[in-house]
Amino acid sequence: MNSTLNIGIVGGRGYIAIELLRLLNQHPHITVRTVISRQTGTVGDLHDSLRHCVPIASLPLSQDYAQLIDCQIVFFATPSSIAMQHAPALLEAGIKVIDLSADFRLADPAEWERWYGKAHTAPQWQRAAVYGLPEINRGAIKDAQLIACPGCYPTAIIIGSAPLLQHTTQSRASLMVNAVSGISGAGRSGDPVHSFVECAESFRAYAPTGHRHHAEIIQTMRQFTSSEVQLTFVPYLAPMRRGIHATITTALPHIHQDDIRQWYLDAYHHEPFITTTDHCPSVAEVVGSNRCHLSIYRSNDNIIIFSVLDNLIKGAAGQALQNMNIMYGWPETLSISQ
Numbered sequence: 408m409n410s411t412l413n414i415g416i417v418g419g420r421g422y423i424a425i426e427l428l429r430l431l432n433q434h435p436h437i438t439v440r441t442v443i444s445r446q447t448g449t450v451g452d453l454h455d456s457l458r459h460c461v462p463i464a465s466l467p468l469s470q471d472y473a474q475l476i477d478c479q480i481v482f483f484a485t486p487s488s489i490a491m492q493h494a495p496a497l498l499e500a501g502i503k504v505i506d507l508s509a510d511f512r513l514a515d516p517a518e519w520e521r522w523y524g525k526a527h528t529a530p531q532w533q534r535a536a537v538y539g540l541p542e543i544n545r546g547a548i549k550d551a552q553l554i555a556c557p558g559c560y561p562t563a564i565i566i567g568s569a570p571l572l573q574h575t576t577q578s579r580a581s582l583m584v585n586a587v588s589g590i591s592g593a594g595r596s597g598d599p600v601h602s603f604v605e606c607a608e609s610f611r612a613y614a615p616t617g618h619r620h621h622a623e624i625i626q627t628m629r630q631f632t633s634s635e636v637q638l639t640f641v642p643y644l645a646p647m648r649r650g651i652h653a654t655i656t657t658a659l660p661h662i663h664q665d666d667i668r669q670w671y672l673d674a675y676h677h678e679p680f681i682t683t684t685d686h687c688p689s690v691a692e693v694v695g696s697n698r699c700h701l702s703i704y705r706s707n708d709n710i711i712i713f714s715v716l717d718n719l720i721k722g723a724a725g726q727a728l729q730n731m732n733i734m735y736g737w738p739e740t741l742s743i744s745q
């Protein structure tokens with residue numbers, strides 16, 4: 408008798424799917440049953456490096472979801488607007504869904520429409536979804552049927568600012584965030600602007616007046632502070648394959664740096680994947696792991712927090728597995744490299 412759970416992945420050819428497949432392949436309690444892709448063949452045809460590890464065929468998505476119906480969990484690793492079309496039928500069939508796109512991250516349909524430029528097609532599930540950031544939402548994740556995995560920037564920024572905001576007594580907190588992403592953050596879509604030629608030896612900001620992750624970050628911050636948060640969020644693209652490096656700056660003249668550092672140590676000392684370091688963390692030290700490394704400094708009246716992680720692991724696939732492990736009561740670190 409097969410005592411493992413069947414897993415389905417939609418969006419098989421993408422960067423997140425390959426990391427999911429790599430991690431899930433090591434997991435003792437699951438079997439990757441179905442990989443959905445618009446490109447049929449084998450999983451090895453989608454990702455050369457998985458040719459000998461995941462020896463199954465990829466399949467197109469059929470209208471009756473027949474290939475997914477005997478799965479207990481389905482991961483959507485697709486661009487926005489795909490999961491909201493297909494996840495409801497699976498959810499209604501009792502399947503748990505872990506969505507890595509933005510479709511269920513915003514609870515308010517009007518806010519989703521404002522940022523994504525179209526009406527949401529499953530607003531009832533938008534409200535039911537649980538935001539899958541274990542460090543702040545573990546209790547709700549345990550009982551969730553639908554997980555909305557956070558974006559990679561929001562993961563770094565929220566983990567990096569939560570202890571600070573939880574201790575804020577001002578009615579208004581003003582955060583300046585400069586956050587740098589590796590090119591894989593843009594997916595495998597093939598837009599020439601993300602090609603090697605355009606990105607190598609270059610560095611640029613984008614969307615300085617309104618990145619889509621802004622709404623998600625503010626919505627989540629409201630869970631743990633009653634202060635009004637004024638967030639200035641400037642994302643950058645750097646010529647590295649993967650990684651997020653966020654620098655969060657806020658004026659906090661009257662509290663000693665050591666006391667602020669203690670807030671972080673207290674908040675995260677039980678967290679298996681978060682470390683408050685005493686050096687400026689580098690992207691290289693977290694790439695390939697599910698870790699988020701933080702550090703705290705003072706410069707004049709300002710506190711500076713660095714938060715770094717791997718966008719494809721803690722910012723996506725690793726965090727999705729962390730959620731799955733919590734949902735099933737398995738050790739949270741199972742099959743996730745620390």
Ligand SMILES: NC(=O)c1ccc[n+]([C@@H]2O[C@H](COP(=O)([O-])OP(=O)(O)OC[C@H]3O[C@@H](n4cnc5c(N)ncnc54)[C@H](OP(=O)(O)O)[C@@H]3O)[C@@H](O)[C@H]2O)c1
Binds near residue numbers: 485509559595
């Ligand atoms: N990259 C990151 O760092 C990161 C971090 C956090 C969250 N995310 C989110 O995770 C999701 C996947 O990201 P990714 O980086 O893996 O993107 P990606 O490399 O562009 O892959 C997405 C996959 O979705 C499938 N797909 C694309 N258009 C589709 C369509 N119209 N209908 C059905 N399937 C379609 C494709 O797979 P097939 O060709 O096999 O069908 C594609 O390879 C996105 O929503 C992204 O925003 C990404």
